[in-house]
Amino acid sequence: MSITLATYTGIGTPSAYRIGFYLPSYSAGSASGRPRAIALDETEIHEFTLTWENNLVHQDHFYLRDAFYIFCTTAHTFVDPLGDTYSVMRHPDQPRITFKLVRAYNADNADFLWSTTLRLIEAIA
Amino acid sequence: MALVSTIEIQDLGSNHVLPAPNEYEISYGRPSVVGLNAVGKPFVQALTASTDDGYEFRLTWAVMTDAQLALLQSAWTGLCSQVCRFADMDGITTYSVVRHESQQAIDAEAVKTAAGIRWRATLQMRSTSEDYEN
Numbered sequence: 678m679s680i681t682l683a684t685y686t687g688i689g690t691p692s693a694y695r696i697g698f699y700l701p702s703y704s705a706g707s708a709s710g711r712p713r714a715i716a717l718d719e720t721e722i723h724e725f726t727l728t729w730e731n732n733l734v735h736q737d738h739f740y741l742r743d744a745f746y747i748f749c750t751t752a753h754t755f756v757d758p759l760g761d762t763y764s765v766m767r768h769p770d771q772p773r774i775t776f777k778l779v780r781a782y783n784a785d786n787a788d789f790l791w792s793t794t795l796r797l798i799e800a801i802a
Numbered sequence: 803m804a805l806v807s808t809i810e811i812q813d814l815g816s817n818h819v820l821p822a823p824n825e826y827e828i829s830y831g832r833p834s835v836v837g838l839n840a841v842g843k844p845f846v847q848a849l850t851a852s853t854d855d856g857y858e859f860r861l862t863w864a865v866m867t868d869a870q871l872a873l874l875q876s877a878w879t880g881l882c883s884q885v886c887r888f889a890d891m892d893g894i895t896t897y898s899v900v901r902h903e904s905q906q907a908i909d910a911e912a913v914k915t916a917a918g919i920r921w922r923a924t925l926q927m928r929s930t931s932e933d934y935e936n
């Protein structure tokens with residue numbers, strides 16, 4: 678998997694990956710009382726959820742942050758773990774990206790790994 | 803990179819040295835809008851020039867002693883009234899911070915341990931500038 682950026686072209690594979698899609702549409706009632714669905718467009722739009730669970734090294738956390746900043750302002754190329762390429766932006770439901778680390782109180786302070794979730798949505802012109 | 807064993811929250815009066823938290827979160831964002839256009843397709847729009855909109859921190863200690871909790875409360879007092887310097891647990895980065903607006907108080911939960919009562923507490927902070935980014 679890669680997120681193609683000017684500054685970085687590879688981030689460790691997430692521990693979980695989900696992809697979904699929707700077709701822009703709405704449902705409405707009709708004169709007969711039966712609901713009907715109306716498609717606004719024929720192109721499906723993909724949504725992505727990438728989760729790193731204690732497997733993101735410290736430098737990658739900065740790279741992923743920078744990637745997120747770019748997804749906040751422009752659409753950018755994303756190659757998913759299956760090798761498919763999409764143009765994506767940050768998901769509307771994720772205005773910030775949060776990184777978490779957990780350590781046992783008696784653990785040594787050796788190399789640590791981050792966890793985070795990144796949500797993206799496909800940008801279609 | 804290794805973690806340091808303490809963090810520091812320094813106000814104008816004193817420097818509060820606390821043990822590194824057991825749980826640590828940092829979040830980043832950039833002012834922008836992602837919306838749907840008239841036919842349901844998403845679009846993205848930057849709201850300002852390319853600067854981040856600040857860091858947010860959430861630190862949780864699982865088993866604080868009475869003395870450590872007192873230190874945290876003292877640091878909290880400073881965070882409520884002035885900009886403080888936060889030395890992060892990577893041992894390198896410092897930030898200018900204030901308390902996070904979503905946290906109104908330090909709530910400490912008593913935890914029974916073999917060594918006696920300890921305290922679980924969470925602190926949320928927000929950066930006020932990015933002057934100290936690593």
